[in-house]
Amino acid sequence: MTGAPQRYHPLYALGFLRRAALVCLLPPAQALLRGQWAELTEAVWQSLGLAVLLTAASLVILWAGSWRLTADGQLVLGWVLFSRQRRTIRGSDLAAVQIERPILCRLTGASLLTLYPTTLDQRHKVQLCLSRRSAEALADALLPVPVEQSYHPRGGERMALAVLGAGGLSTLLLALLSLRQSRNYLPVSPGLAPLDQAAALAARWLPAGLAWFVTLAAFLFGLSLLRSFSHTVRYAVWQGGGALASRGGLLRRTERRLRLSALSCAEVRLTPLARLLRCYPVYLTAGCLRGEDAPLFVYRAGQEELLRRLVPGLHLPPVGTVPIKGRSLAFFLPSGIAFGLLGLMTLVSRWALPALTAPLALLTLAALGGLVSAAEGYLREGAWPRSGRLTLLCQRGYSLRCFCIFASAPVLTVRQSPWAVAAGRADLLLNFPGRVRLRVRSLPVPDGMACAAFLEQPPGPERTDPV
Amino acid sequence: MSGPAGQPSPLVFAPTLRGRAVFCLWAALPGILAAPFLFWQGAIWGVLFCMLWAAGVAALWLRTGSLTAELGEYALVIRAGRFFPTRRTFPRASIASVLELGSPLLRMSGARVLVLLSPGAGAILPGLPRSQAELLCEELGHPVPAAWEPPPEDAP
Incomplete structure (x- = not known):
């Protein structure tokens, strides 16, 4: 394998062809939709010609690229079309x-x-x-x-399977609700009759269109879960x-x-x-x-x-709450605003649009969940040096994320606004190779300085946790 | 870099008045060039734009006035800002390259602009005196005290 330049697999050319396939299919599709058969024949010949050209271009691209492994284990990528490039x-x-x-x-x-x-x-x-x-x-x-x-x-298989099962059941239930709602517009299916009693109470609250939309969303979620599950097999x-x-x-x-x-x-x-x-x-x-x-x-x-x-x-952040005196209430802003708006809309819909009350109530519950997560982040988000590693706990969305930093030389920024200066708080921002960023909000300034002092020590097992 | 009793004391760098002025002039130039087009749209737009751009340049002037860089044995610490204070710690091992910029105006003012580049982050040190900029580049070019490399983990 070392030495002589080698070509990529022919599938590499197919990648380019696949992206350009739309150009070939568009003219016949337009003619077909308009029902003009004479134009369709011409469009098909045009598409064939275009496909031949694109295939030739793909083969040229395949020929232009090359790779080789040198004797000292370096990969050299070459390109010779219009310009000579080597990486x-x-x-x-x-x-x-x-x-x-x-x-x-x-x-x-x-x-x-x-x-x-x-x-x-x-x-x-x-x-x-x-x-x-x-x-x-x-x-x-x-x-x-x-x-x-x-x-x-x-563990991943069991978790994905459980979520997949739950997703599948909820999708099935929603599909039944939607069919129930659509019965007014479609011929009655005798197979649904035994399920009417179980679905009647919930179905009464969902308009047919919204029910199908929620069913579609759940179905797509189920598909993504199926994909995730397929990743965990073996x-x-x-x-x-x-x-x-x-x-x-x-x-x-x-x-x-x-x-x-x-x-x-x-x-x-x-x-x-x-x-x-x-x-x-x-x-x-x-x-x-x-x-x-x-x-x-x-x-x-x-x-x-x-x-x-x-x-x-690997070390995980400590369990427990952090001092919250002076902590910024910005933790609650996104979910709090969403909860307030949706709650208000739910109350108003009781009189204005009763059919929308149930879905709005569901969204309000989701926003309430976000508010609960924000409260947990308010009580627990922080950064601690532990046993020679920097550990962070951050709240994002509905989840709490525990980080252990392995990078020996991340760039750390301690940032304050005028209000944070008055409250003795600061935001911590870490930048890693690969342009990865992590942010911890509203930390006590001494904790931020402790993290900075930790990183200013030489990297290695001798790194001590600041007192 | 050693201070009394052999303790390494950090080198401190700060921009000069003239260096800051040149840097702020660079920042003002795009606004000066764009202002006629805004005035063309209307006097009020032109005035508003000029006020905003001037405020930005003034904020930059204030920020560079409070900028300091301390080079310790293992890290470079950059502090800036009075109303929005920021403290950035760049471990010396993470600084991949330093770019030294000098224009005719900067040479006349005896200053340089340094751009620090590290994987994932960067920083600008504007208006440093020429001697300090060269000293910082030289110090950052020295090999960092050997970092401990963990041995390859053997299979359990």
């Missing part, structure tokens, strides 16, 4: 490597290899379409996968040799490797569902790989030892 990537500069095999790739023997640099942002990640063997060999050369261990945490995560690896997926097989020394932060997210099921998802950020789309793994309460084995050196 050199060292394995040591990569924070993470991901190999994805969607269905189309698996059918054609291809793999999508994504490289995440340590210090650059998301725009500079590199995605290559290679043959399966080339992708594996290249990934092994740039970031070798550790030896797979015997224990694989499987899922395993393990670490060793300075790297953390995960592999799994049913329809889209994904393997991800993270370099532990390039880890920026680890996040344990306490969502309402995670607290209910006592299964907590863990997200890792390394370089420009944010990992917010899917948790790397999910661990159950009581498995903290496993968590520390997979992510050595």
Whole structure:
């Protein structure tokens, strides 16, 4: 594999063709919608000609790009169309490597290899379409996968399955309600008769159109859950040799490797569902790989030892409340405004539009949930150096996020407004490689200074927690 | 950098009056160029725009007046602002590069503008005296005391 330049997999050209396919399909579609058959024949010939041109362009793009692995393990990407370009990537500069095999790739023997640099942002990640063997060999050369261990945490499957089940049931119920509401406009289906009694009370409050809208939203949510569940099938995560690896997926097989020394932060997210099921998802950020789309793994309460084995050196923020004297009430602004407005609209709708009272009441309840989460953030959000690591607790939306900072040299900003100066409070902002930012709101100034003093010490195990 | 009794004392850098003036002039230039177009739309728009832009330049003048940078053994601490105070800590290991800017006006005023670049963040130190800017660049170019590298984690 080293030495001679190699071409990308032909699927790479298909990516360009797929984006341009709309240009080919538009003229015949327009003619078809207008019902003009003579024009349709001409449009089809035009589209065929255009498709031939685009295919030729795709083949030229395929020919222009190349890659090769040098003897000292550097990846060199080349481009020779209109200008000569060369980009050199060292394995040591990569924070993470991901190999994805969607269905189309698996059918054609291809793999999508994504490289995440340590210090650059998301725009500079590199995605290559290679043959399966080339992708594996290249990934092994740039970031070798550790030896797979015997224990694989499987909490993610149970959690996703439970949420999927709940989502499926609620979608089914909503579909029945919608059908019930639509009965006035459609012929009566005898199959619905036994379910009328159970659905009548709730169905009375939902207009048919809104019911179908909510059903569609729940159906789409269910589809996304199904997708998440498919990611957790045969899922395993393990670490060793300075790297953390995960592999799994049913329809889209994904393997991800993270370099532990390039880890920026680890996040344990306490969502309402995670607290209910006592299964907590863990997200890792390394370089420009944010990992917010899917948790790397999910661990159950009581498995903290496993968590520390997979992510050595991980510490979580302390449990308990923080001093709230002088804390900014801006915590409650977004959810408070939403709750107030929706509550008012719910009350007004009792007289003006009774059909909308129930959905508005649902939205008001959701805003109340946001207000409760904001209250928890008000009582608990903070930053603490612990055992040589900086830990943060932040509230975002309905969840509480626990961060452990691994980056040895993040940039820290302590920012105050005139009102915060008077109250002795400040906001803390951390910037990591890859343009990742974290913010802790309305911290006591001494705590902010303690975090700054912690980072001004030399990085390493000798870093002591400020007194 | 060593002070009495061998304790390393931080180097402190601050912009000069003339350096700040040049920097604020740079900030005012886009507004001066755009003002005729706003006046063309209407006198009230032109006046409003000029007032807002002047307020922005005045705020920049005040902010640069309170700017200081302290270079310690492991970190550079930048403080700025009186009404909206900000304290930024740049670990020296995170500073990837320093860009030193000098225009004819800056050379006449004996000042430089430094742009610090680190992965994920950056900072501008405007109007530093030329000698201080060169000293800061030289100090930041020195290798940082070796950071501890954790050994590769062996498989359990």
